[in-house]
Each structure stands twice: as C-alpha cells, then as structure tokens.
Amino acid sequence: MNFNAPRFAKLGLAALVLAAGLAQAQEPVQNVSPYLHGNLAAAQQLVRSAYDRVSAAQAANDDQLGGHAARAKQLLDQASEEIKQAALAANRR
DSSP states (O other): OOOOHHHHHHHHHHHHHHHHHHHHOOOOOOOSOTTTOHHHHHHHHHHHHHHHHHHHHHHHTTTOSTTHHHHHHHHHHHHHHHHHHHHHHHHHO
8 A cells, every 4th residue: 555645644734724714614504574675685695695695606716716715705695784784774773
C-alpha cells in the first residue's frame, strides 16, 4: 500500500473546511408575510434567490472561490434575518 501523507493531510483539511462551511452556512428562510409586508417579503425572496445562485456558482466552480462565496452566503442569511427584524419592527408601530 502506497501511503502518501501530504496528500492524505490535504484531503483531511479539505473535508474539515467543507464541514465547517456547511455548519456555518444556514439557508435564508422566507418568513415575512407578503400580505402584511409585500416589499419586505419580495426583498427576502430576492435574498433567497441570490443565495441559491451563489450555491450554484460554488457547485460549478468545485467550491474553489476562495471562501468568498461562503462568506456571501453568510451575509445573505444575515440580510434575510434583518429583513425579518424590519417586518417585526413595522408590526410594533
């Protein structure tokens, strides 16, 4: 059996990075009522659409985007949450 330690280490590191990325990235939810907040719900849908496109870009590029796509997905999830908070704030007034 030919054991190549550097190659094995690279594989292990790649698996660890992938697992960490999957653990951090949460898919944005669409939880704003379009009946109460049409514009905010539409914005949340666009965020979800962008998230899906970034995921497709990651798949098309074998996840070799320098971590930037994963960061963009985190920010899109954060944007979706902020939109939800805006809807909740509007509900309180």
